[in-house]
Amino acid sequence: MTTNDLQTHIQDAEQHRAPMLEVRELETQFFTRKGVARVLDKLSFDIGKGEIVGLVGESGSGKSVTGFSIVNLIKSPGKIVAGEILFEGRDLTKSTEDQMREIRGKSIAMIFQNPRGSLNPVLSVGDQLCQVLKYRQGMSKEQAKRRAIELLTLVHIPEPERRLKAYPHQLSGGMAQRVMIAMAISCGPELLIADEPTTGLDVTIEYQIIQLLKEMRDLTGTSVIVITHDLNMAAEVCDRIMVMYAGKVVEQAPVDQFFSRPSHPYTLGLLASRPSLHGSAEIPTIPGNVPDLIHRPSGCSFHPRCRWATAECSATEPEPQTIGPHHTASCHHLEEVQRDIAAAR
């Protein structure tokens, strides 16, 4: 991406600052036998219109739970206990199940990893697509079929007429994910949540799928939340990246800022632990594990694993600090961290 493109992108993002989705102090908790796991801990973020936002973090950082919370599909024993999810001015946490059903698919669509598992094994691709079009869009059988073919063409499925008759087990993972994307955009949602859309696909297909997501955004202007643990993929597709740790956004930045000036110690750890073609054979890792969410560490949740941690970190929780335009990080020691990185270079 050239600098110019990037700037127009950022300007675009600024123009659309009035966010279409605002998550405010969201708390989703799981009431397990061992105690209450506070999976999302006062999580707050915004998604602008037409923006592709990457939600990255280790397994167990609450990325998927965030996605499921937005569409209100948290399974028992999980529950949203506090906070607001404002979508087009409406608080989704207060919506009834009937209202949510209306929103799901039509306004907010979600796709999952393991696309073949997301398709009903006994129904053909065409039946599944047409069903959505018939029941959600009120199309006739003929219209639905025509639209289904259009949608499959849109997601670059060759021979769409023939594919309509295919069953999920006859599709490759990449094909199945294309079908899922077609289904997700079929009702013209304003927000698409892609939960690890490329996990389990091979690398070339992965690239095609993320390009497709981008293309769909350009085509329909839908906002996209990409949930992933793959920073390289996030770099390819996202306008903005949010790093989650233990149910909180610890750093968020436009994609270029994110890679040029990573600030939070956790972000640094994630970036360092990516395998690279050149460099040492040993990949540095972040010591320790994602914290026990039932007995969360005091202060900054990351302090037990952080080499910059001090007494302050275990005592008080850091507030988000502004680093640049739309770039914030929640850490008590941002200066020291920056100094040490500069010294290491």
Next chain:
Amino acid sequence: MSAPTANTPVIPASATDAALTPPLRERAGDFWFVLRRNPTAMIGLLMIAVVILSAIFAPWIAPYPANQIDFAVVSQPPSRAHLFGTDQFGQDIFSRILFGARIDLLIALSAVVISLLVGSIYGAVSGYVGGLTDEVAMRIMDILQGFPRFIFAMGIAYALGPGIQTVVIATAVLNIPGYARLMRSSMLSAKTSQYAMAAKAIGANHRAILFQHLVPNCLIPIFVISTMQFGWAILEAAGLSFIGLGVETSRAEWGAMIQLGFQDFLQGHWWMYTFPGLAIAWTVLGFNLLGDGLQDVLDPRRR
């Protein structure tokens, strides 16, 4: 880290991305191909085919009408004129067995269809709704299953009075809990599947999720079981008729024929009950073999 520009052409999905899709007719062909190589299923299928064909073509194959009473040839042992002998009224047992296939298959089919429909919808809803509803619904099935099967059927048949409908209803009620349980357990695993979640995420309502997505995925074990139940239904129907609570002995029904024949047990008229008994055994065995074979064919892990 440079991201490619938005107008980078998307690499078209290559032809190797998915195997070419065989049409449905070919898939049915595949099924037949696998089935044909399963000797158990094929023997079962052959045995059933004999029964079905004799039911269909009984008026042409049978040397005598089913209810032709002829007092000139009462209680004849098997001979050239009467292949399986005759009963106390001079009715040809071979002919009655052929015609009997019609009644017995009809009873079994009706009973299986009724219990399959009622049982699987009951079980599907129970498993899908879950919680207290499920608990109560399954305890009701426990009560039905708590009685010894045949005694329970006798109770129903006694209350309804003899006749074909009685046998159908009694046999159907007897089999409902089995289908309900099977459907419920399949439903419990299907409802946590990802496609159910994906359907929910696209805004499908409960009815669509339950009947369009989940139930069709739970049908294979139901079909396998119903093939076997077919055999059992015939056995149970014949059992009821034999003890006089089912089909009247005037009708050509295998159970009723055994009962009629058994009245002459002490006279040593063995052909009167042996041949209808063999017909029942043949049919039940056929259905069980087919069911066993289908289980192998339809279970992808055992292919």
